[in-house]
Amino acid sequence: MSLAAVIAQADPVIPDFGGGGSCVRENRTFCWNWFQDNWSGTFQPALIDHIVLTLIAVGIGFAISLAAALFAHRHGWFEGPFTVVSGILYTIPSLALFQILVPITGLTVTTAEIALVSYTLLILFRNILTGLRGVPEDVREAARGMGLTPRQVLLRVELPMALPAIIAGLRVAVVTVISLATVAALIIDQGLGKPIFDSLNAPFNTAFIAAGALAVALALAADGLLVLAQRIASPWAAARAR
């Protein structure tokens, strides 16, 4: 039985569990004391795990998508098949995908990461490819005329110019992964979904609200950071807007 379950059924005779007192026993909307007492033991580790899960998933997803997009940029036929496959992955409900993978890779972080990565592919692939294709032919021509090799054209001209689109894709991918990583707690003991799933057996309002609010705050903070990155990466866009 989880701690929350014990608390929910606690008889007033039982002494306080981690502070909270009557607030916890009566399961009021939000028990600030209980949250403070459980911050370092429950919520802080969950938050850190959540960030790590997200960074790994977006990192791997970005590497795969970048490779696929570069390939599709050169060999146009590849766009269709990759879009179809990643599109199918994208439509599988995460709740199901996590469970379907368990018989194959077990109740492990690997399983969670495979599912999370699969949700980033469609978004990142499309954005990177659109960014690369958005580079005007004149610019590419000029770069070649200056004697740049194809590799230099890619690294010094095409990728920098595609950066705004790439970061826009990263933005969507990051918030998507943060959202789905809460569902990952269905199969692993990590992330901000854990306090949520833990309190489902014996509904404890403070845990629901605290974990939910932290996940929302994390998503909004990550989104904000990437907006800043987008501004820094494309100073010309800001200059044009002015």
Next chain:
Amino acid sequence: MQDFTDSFRFMVDNLSLLLDKTGEHLVLSAAAIAVSLVIAIPLGAWLGHLHRGSFIAINVSNVGRALPSLAVIAIGIGLLGLGFVNVLVALVVLAVPPMITNAYVAVDQVDRDAVEAARGMGMRPSEVFRRVELPLAVPLLFAGIRTAAVYVIASATLAAIAGGGGLGDIIVNQASYGIPGVLAGAIWVAALAVVADVGFGALQRLATPRGLRGEAEAGPVVGGAAVETASAPA
């Protein structure tokens, strides 16, 4: 692969269960979409008519897209308890932002010349809104509704966690239904989302004034991203 074929056997054997849960799923989704429509469309369209509040109207969908759906449902449970109403509120919170943004942009981007001409013909502002701006905004307006609807149907799967019922009930209940059951539930949800997408696409075409048909198909507008995927996975 074995599980995959078994999932189709599961569909045949448990057709009435699946249909029941699909019914619940659709009722929940339809209710959420209906409530969101009532809130978002008038607000977004009116702001677009006034050409005011563009910053809020456009950025609300960026914030909305960032909201993790399970987190919103969890906060809903904390504030409102388990059950249908809580999930409904959570889904409305998720569906309203993209609808507001699209409704705003749809009306805001209506050709100013057409609006000028209508005014010149002596139409009152409310008539301009009703008879010129709204009909011309229909394609984009529907694009937003379509995005939100697909998102709601996918997210409603998570409702099972909060006691909202629907196809998620089968997906979370691996203990009873096994992996084939989970797969079957997932396939149905995905199919439902695709059907809704196609259905709303057809509605969009039907609702588009004849003069606008054949022009470039309007995709949903969501600020920020260069390429927009139809909706977020849930």
